[in-house]
Amino acid sequence: MTLYHFTECGLDNVWLVNGYNEIDTAYGKAYSVTAADELLREIAIQVARKPGRLTGKEFRYLRVHMRLSQAAMAKVQGVSEQNVSLWERHGKIPKANDTLLRLYFLAHASGDESVRSAFDRIMTVERLVNQKIVATSGRKGWRFKVEEAKKDDDVAKASA
Incomplete structure (x- = not known):
């Protein structure tokens, strides 16, 4: 199981188990968070x-x-x-x-x-x-x- 380090919220101590999608783009990986x-x-x-x-x-x-x-x-x-x-x-x-x-x-x-x-x-x-x-x-x-x-x-x- 891979955890996503959700630093976009402004905190260093938040990790997501699920509720996000990993997307491959021309610039690398991007992430989309549900709700x-x-x-x-x-x-x-x-x-x-x-x-x-x-x-x-x-x-x-x-x-x-x-x-x-x-x-x-x-x-x-x-x-x-x-x-x-x-x-x-x-x-x-x-x-x-x-x-x-x-x-x-x-x-x-x-x-x-x-x-x-x-x-x-x-x-x-x-x-x-x-x-x-x-x-x-x-x-x-x-x-x-x-x-x-x-x-x-x-x-x-x-x-x-």
Whole structure:
């Protein structure tokens, strides 16, 4: 029996016994995974339930599965974005933060609407931080448009 090392999920410790097809192509072997979305969700649940501390890659896998940016995860965890980045790169996640992520993820995966709603609010705030409101005066009064802010946008300063 040949196991398939499923590194495409972003983790180094996932092997498939079956549920995949090996395809010969002009460029070599390719693999197709059956019900990939379901597999990825189940991998995330198994990662959240596993004994022992999460690795940095596992922490990132759960965060990404919940569709949270590093900045949003930092807010949820009560730490800096740099902390989250370091945990994901080096895997030295404090036990309390490891546990907190697992609890958030399992509540999210079970469909807990209060958790999903909280994450949606956090991500909305993240998106709003990077926007600017552009006001234009016209014959019918002011009109407003929200645009994506760029770091190099010039900001006109009002003189007193």
